[in-house]
Amino acid sequence: MERLDSRVRIVWLASALVGGLVGSALVGAAGRFFFDSGLWIVPVAFVVLAVLGAGYELARYRIWRFAIEDDAVTLERGVLTRVTSVVPFVRVQHVDTQRGPIERLAGLSSVVVYTAGSRGADITIPGLAPERADAIRERLRRLAIESEPGGPEDAV
Incomplete structure (x- = not known):
């Protein structure tokens, strides 16, 4: 079985970071609207989502x-x-x-x-x-x- 070019990890990681950015913005908006929480949740959500997304994309590359x-x-x-x-x-x-x-x-x-x-x-x-x-x-x-x-x- 043949592997994909390793550069695809860069494309997939960029996609995970964009997904983390969008997801954290949604979490921040929901937190502000529903719970009146501070903006501290946005960077925390971004880090969590980016780390999960990056881990997923690296595992995806290893398996493909x-x-x-x-x-x-x-x-x-x-x-x-x-x-x-x-x-x-x-x-x-x-x-x-x-x-x-x-x-x-x-x-x-x-x-x-x-x-x-x-x-x-x-x-x-x-x-x-x-x-x-x-x-x-x-x-x-x-x-x-x-x-x-x-x-x-x-x-x-």
Whole structure:
């Protein structure tokens, strides 16, 4: 199983800090409105939420794995609830790479795999170097074409 690029921890930690900031603002507003408490609760809430979020994101990175096997893509992820997803290539409709603004700043990219019978992306592999994401996208595309009934000669 392959790990994600270690730079994804920076993106996920930044997300945890933003979540801690928003959460602490909400706690401060609720404390002020409902309990008439002082503003001391905002920094305390921020520290608690940021530490919990950072711990969660670091555990998330340690657990996240993926593998491209002969007939399927396998993902292992989840901190509280462990999830293993196996997507056979025969179900793959198309594969994209995407780079959001924060990913671009960190020099990362994601691979998104869409499958038959789904309403959206079935699997996303985040935290990849752009070159690695492009290589994975092309490999998955090629394997999906090869796995079609009738083989690649019938592929459109």
